[in-house]
Amino acid sequence: MxxxxxxxxxxxxxxxxxxxxxxxxxxxxxxxxxxxxxxxxxxxxxxxxxxxxxxxxxxxxxxxxxxxxxxxxxxxxxxxxxxxxxxxxxxxxxxxxxxxxxxxxxxxxxxxxxxxxxxxxxxICDWCLGKVSKKKSAIVQVRASERELSNDEKKAVYKVLDELSSSGNAEALPWDVKEEAGGLDLYFSSPRAAREVVRRLSERVYFEVLETSKKVGVDGSGHEKYQSTIRLLLPHIARGDVVLYRNEYFLVKDVDPKRVTLLNLSSYEKEVYMLNKSLLSRISVIARANELKMGVVVYTAGDKVHVMSNDYKVYEVDIPPSARKLFQEEQTVGLLVLENKVLLIPSPP
Ligand SMILES: [Zn+2]
Ligand SMILES: [Zn+2]
Incomplete structure (x- = not known):
């Protein structure tokens, strides 16, 4: 119906x-x-x-x-x-x-x-701001040769960024910072900003600069776009390392942007050298700071210092008179046991 x-x-x-x-x-x-x-x-x-x-x-x-x-x-x-x-x-x-x-x-x-x-x-899109990986316009890679960056070195990088951000210079800051392969990667939207950070960091840390640039495409206005990578290579030595230089053992006391201060582990005299590539190529690391054994001076007699390591072994080490004040009884020291030699490393004050 x-x-x-x-x-x-x-x-x-x-x-x-x-x-x-x-x-x-x-x-x-x-x-x-x-x-x-x-x-x-x-x-x-x-x-x-x-x-x-x-x-x-x-x-x-x-x-x-x-x-x-x-x-x-x-x-x-x-x-x-x-x-x-x-x-x-x-x-x-x-x-x-x-x-x-x-x-x-x-x-x-x-x-x-x-x-x-x-x-x-x-x-403005992320691509045009340089925020997209394929068009990152400048990367600063901070690396150390043969080791990871130390905390002091990472702090130096962050300190530079803090300075820039507190000076209100937001354009100069990286848009991203990543911990990568034992180092830091800083991503900038402009190569100029990247170079400014490199310049400021060079006042705090010694490094060699390797710069590369590669074409990554064409931008919206038809210009070829390049990505530059600035690789900062910090030295293989760091504070606290035990090194061999000219057949003598040294403790690395300090590394600044220009100099390295070494403590001779036979005479316990300080030696200061200008940092450069050729010097660094002649210094070999024997032990990193964290690889040293710890010990305590149990007693001193004449030019002999007796040290007990934390695995209860006692070592007798000859110490020159000028250095005896560094090894008082009950003092904690670092210890590096080599095949034919025991090195005593005074503890940092
Ligand atoms: Zn109807
Ligand atoms: Zn865009």
Whole structure:
């Protein structure tokens, strides 16, 4: 039996909410907007689009991202079979083309289009700011030769960054710092900022500079883009190491940006040398500070000092008269047991 639709007057098999399916479909939409607008950032340099925490390189990618985000953007009545998004960024709207039905009582599926205002805001994307790995414009790698960076050395790097940030010079700061392979990687958006940090660090730490530059692509305005890597190589020696230099053993007392101070472990005299490549190439590390045994001076007699190591072995070591004050009874000392020699290292005060 046919019923007449109260709105259009046509005969129909059934009424949904008092309307024929055609009239219901016209008055009850499958999709209702949940938001007043779609908000998108546009990079003013390269045109990339930002949506949902991501910089996208084309409007096709943006359309896909918006499609995935539809449950947050539209409320669905009835049944949605598929939805496709078209963007008209310069016209200021997006369209969602849906196929579905607003009520399961409608025995056909149909297409419906929802127009959502699209609001754009200009910004600079991570790529143009140098924040994306492929276009990082300058990396400073701080490394030490044959060892990891010491805490003192890491502190020196952070100190330089602190100085820059407290001088309000945010542009000069790296946008990321990573602990990497026993060293630090500092990522800068400009090579100039990177060089300034290198210059400041050179006032605190000795290093050799190796600089490389490689082409990583083309930027939004068609210019070739280069990434420069500045590798700072700190010396293989650090404070507290026991080293061999010109066939004598030394304790590294201090390394500053220009000099190294060594304590001769036979005479216990200090020697100061200008730091340079050729000096460093002649110094070999015998033991790192943390590889030394600890011991206690148990007694001294004449030029002999008796030391008990923390594994309860007693060693008798000849000490020149000028150095006896460094090894008083009950004093803690460092100990390096070599094949034919035992080295006593005075504890730092
Ligand atoms: Zn009707
Ligand atoms: Zn950009």
């Amino acid at each position: 046919k019923i007449l639709c109260p709105v259009c007057g046509k005969p129909t098999d059934r009424l949904i909410d008092g309307l024929c399916p055609e009239c219901y479909r016209r008055s009850r939409r499958i999709m209702e907007p949940k938001r007043d607008a779609l908000r998108v950032k546009v990079c003013r340099k390269c045109g990339r689009l930002y949506y949902k925490d991501e910089w996208l390189s084309s409007s096709e990618e943006l359309a896909m991202s918006v499609e995935k985000d539809l449950p947050r953007l539209v409320k669905v009545r009835g049944e949605l079979r598929s939805a496709r998004v078209s963007l008209y960024i310069d016209k200021g709207f997006a369209e969602v083309h849906a196929v579905g039905r607003a009520d399961s009582g409608i025995d056909f599926f149909y297409e419906e289009t929802l127009r959502i205002p699209l609001k754009t805001e200009y910004s």
